[in-house]
Amino acid sequence: MSAFSATKLRSPSLASPRSPSSKPSFPSSSLRFPLRAVSSDVLTSSAASLAASHPVISRDEGLDLYEDMVLGRSFEDMCAQMYYRGKMFGFVHLYNGQEAVSTGFIRLLEKKDSVISTYRDHVHALSKGVPARQVMAELFGKTGGCCRGQGGSMHMFSAEHGVLGGFAFIGEGIPIATGAAFSSRYRREVLKEQTHDDVTIAFFGDGTCNNGQFFECLNMAALWKLPIIFVVENNLWAIGMSHLRATSDPEIWKKGPAFGIPGVHVDGMDVLKVREVAKEAIARARSGEGPTLVECETYRFRGHSLADPDELRKPDEKAHYAARDPITAFKKYIFEHNLATESELKAIDKKIDDVVEEAVEFADKSPLPPRTQLLENVFADPKGFGIGPDGTYRCEDPGFTQGTAQV
Ligand SMILES: Cc1ncc(C[n+]2csc(CCOP(=O)(O)OP(=O)(O)O)c2C)c(N)n1
Ligand SMILES: [Mg+2]
Numbered sequence: 483m484s485a486f487s488a489t490k491l492r493s494p495s496l497a498s499p500r501s502p503s504s505k506p507s508f509p510s511s512s513l514r515f516p517l518r519a520v521s522s523d524v525l526t527s528s529a530a531s532l533a534a535s536h537p538v539i540s541r542d543e544g545l546d547l548y549e550d551m552v553l554g555r556s557f558e559d560m561c562a563q564m565y566y567r568g569k570m571f572g573f574v575h576l577y578n579g580q581e582a583v584s585t586g587f588i589r590l591l592e593k594k595d596s597v598i599s600t601y602r603d604h605v606h607a608l609s610k611g612v613p614a615r616q617v618m619a620e621l622f623g624k625t626g627g628c629c630r631g632q633g634g635s636m637h638m639f640s641a642e643h644g645v646l647g648g649f650a651f652i653g654e655g656i657p658i659a660t661g662a663a664f665s666s667r668y669r670r671e672v673l674k675e676q677t678h679d680d681v682t683i684a685f686f687g688d689g690t691c692n693n694g695q696f697f698e699c700l701n702m703a704a705l706w707k708l709p710i711i712f713v714v715e716n717n718l719w720a721i722g723m724s725h726l727r728a729t730s731d732p733e734i735w736k737k738g739p740a741f742g743i744p745g746v747h748v749d750g751m752d753v754l755k756v757r758e759v760a761k762e763a764i765a766r767a768r769s770g771e772g773p774t775l776v777e778c779e780t781y782r783f784r785g786h787s788l789a790d791p792d793e794l795r796k797p798d799e800k801a802h803y804a805a806r807d808p809i810t811a812f813k814k815y816i817f818e819h820n821l822a823t824e825s826e827l828k829a830i831d832k833k834i835d836d837v838v839e840e841a842v843e844f845a846d847k848s849p850l851p852p853r854t855q856l857l858e859n860v861f862a863d864p865k866g867f868g869i870g871p872d873g874t875y876r877c878e879d880p881g882f883t884q885g886t887a888q889v
Contacts, residue, residue, distance in 0.1 A: 538754055544821040545830065547753050550589055551581040551809050552834045554605035557614055560838045561604065561621060565788045569846075570621050574635045577605040579751075579783035582808035583715050584609045586756025586778075587683055590764055596644040596682040598659040601636035602715075602782075603648030606685055611643045618841035619848045626848030632855060644680075652686070653693035656712070659684035660699040663710035663773075681767040683711045689720020691734050700775065704741040707772035711763045712738075714777045715750065721786045722794040738775030750778030751806045754815070781806075857882075 539547070558576045565574050577584070580602075588597060588609035599606040607617050612628050620627025621635050628640045636650040646662060649655035662682045669678035690696060691714055703710050714734050718725050726732050738745025744766075748759045756778060763774035781803035785792030816822050857864065864877035876882060 538758070539821075541821045544816055544819075545826075546589060547585050547757070548809075548812060548816060548822075548827065549830050549834065550585040550609055551753065551812065552831060553608055553614065553837065554581040554584060555809060556831075556834050556838050557604065557608060557617070557841070560618075560842060562784070562788060564618075564621070564842065570635065571623060572634055572636075573601065573787045573789060574621070575600075575602040575787045576784050577602050577782070579803065579807070580715055580717060580780045581605060582753035582756050582812070583685070583713065583750045583778045583780055586753045587685075587711070587713060587760040587764075590757065590760050591644075591681065591683070593644060594680045596646050596659070596662045596680065598646050598655040598662070598682065598684045599638065599648045600652065600655060600686055600690070601648055601650045602687075603636065603638045606648075607638040607640065607643070607645050610640075610645050612638065612640045612645055614837050614841040615844035616640070618838075619845040622845040622848065623850065624845055624848035625851050626844060630855065631848075631851045632858070646682075652690040653695040656684050656686060656690075656695050656699045659710060659712075660702055660708065663703065663708035663767075664706060666709050667706065667770075679709070679768050679770075681709045681711065681764055683713055685713045685715060687720060688714060688716040688718065688725040688734060689723065689728065690714075691737070692729055697737075700737065700741040700743060700773075703773040704743050707770065709767035709770070710773045711760075711767060712743075712773065712775045714775070715780055716777050717780050717782045718799075719782070719786070719795065721790070733777070735775060735777040743773050743775050745775045745777070747777045747779070750780030751803070751808045751811065753808055753812050783807075 554577060558578050561570070561574060561576060564570055584605045588606060591597070591610070593611070597606050597610050604617050604621070607628070608614060616626065616628040617638060618627075619625075620629055620631060620633060620638060623631040623634055625631055627633070628638060628645075633639055633648075636648050638645055638648045646658060647655060649658070659682045666678050666680050666682065669675045684699075686696070696712075700712065702708070703712070716725060716734060720728060731737075733747065735745035735747040746759050746763070749755045759776055763776060766772065766774055781800075783800075783804065784790075813827060816827065817824070864882070865875050867876045867882075870876045870879060
């Protein structure tokens with residue numbers, strides 16, 4: 483049975499009660515369905531996946547998945563250190579705990595395919611092949627960054643690697659992804675450029691699914707059968723708002739079928755399960771069968787951003803997901819299936835430590851951008867900044883690009 487049919491056919495009847503920690507403050511009688519945490523079903527399928535007697539991947543594939551997840555984790559741990567040392571500015575949102583989603587999907591993509599992310603975007607960029615040194619330098623605001631330091635943490639972009647941006651406004655990336663998928667189909671079918679079978683993946687969070695752009699884009703993607711995959715990283719929280727309190731029907735995957743799109747729910751802490759679903763969704767998109775909505779149940783191991791003391795989530799909930807760390811679980815799978823030895827994995831860990839160290843050194847040495855770069859790509863007419871006391875446009879002041887204080 484395909485991953486889709488197995489998941490789609492799961493009964494929507496909502497039986498077991500929610501965990502006490504996630505109880506809503508409104509009376510349950512006002513709900514259409516009794517709510518429940520989805521993790522109980524997920525845990526069953528995860529255990530089944532990891533206990534499978536034959537590996538579903540080759541040794542090389544397994545090592546690639548492991549290396550990519552370790553890169554994501556180590557890179558982000560280093561980001562935290564650098565942020566607290568004052569090397570980064572503004573908000574920095576880390577992805578610790580969610581690595582199986584990025585790795586499970588993106589490592590199956592080709593270079594020509596595109597990825598769109600949110601402000602939690604560093605790891606998607608890394609999985610898609612943007613060199614760690616370019617991501618770190620971008621975080622440091624330096625010219626060696628993938629956007630020459632102009633984007634920063636929340637705006638990773640690399641045309642070369644098909645990373646079409648991290649977006650700080652939630653939901654903003656979804657229409658961009660839909661447009662990219664539209665352009666693929668248009669080029670192939672209208673302009674007859676047969677090689678354009680590229681696929682776009684939009685990653686976004688559970689909280690974002692309450693935003694109108696999500697629904698508008700599901701509609702357009704279904705209408706035009708676009709080669710796109712909507713991947714919801716349901717980490718159960720939108721800053722301090724529990725998903726179960728904020729959404730009328732918390733099973734996001736069910737919103738796909740409402741638009742005629744397959745909806746799939748998968749354990750986002752199990753890289754092999756994610757990969758299984760991703761394979762089918764990517765194949766569907768590439769062969770012209772249209773979009774898929776995938777809800778990955780996952781968890782962030784840190785606060786919403788590095789400025790968040792993370793006091794709202796209950797310790798037992800955090801412990802529950804910490805025990806399901808996707809890297810630890812996959813390591814166990816690798817050993818159980820004799821895909822690699824402990825020393826081989828240690829060698830990968832060491833290689834990644836070196837890559838991350840080198841990324842920091844590179845970012846540190848990379849020069850700051852010139853101040854004149856501030857107004858590059860600003861489409862507003864600089865005359866809109868007004869007229870100064872001497873009667874000339876402020877933008878004609880020689881100090882204009884020296885910083886906003888001059889304006
Ligand atoms: C349009 C818009 N409204 C509000 C915000 C403020 N905001 C920043 S993050 C966030 C929560 C998003 O949660 P979710 O989509 O679950 O993503 P997660 O942070 O959990 O990855 C909100 C509401 C925003 N960035 N953009
Ligand atoms: Mg969330």
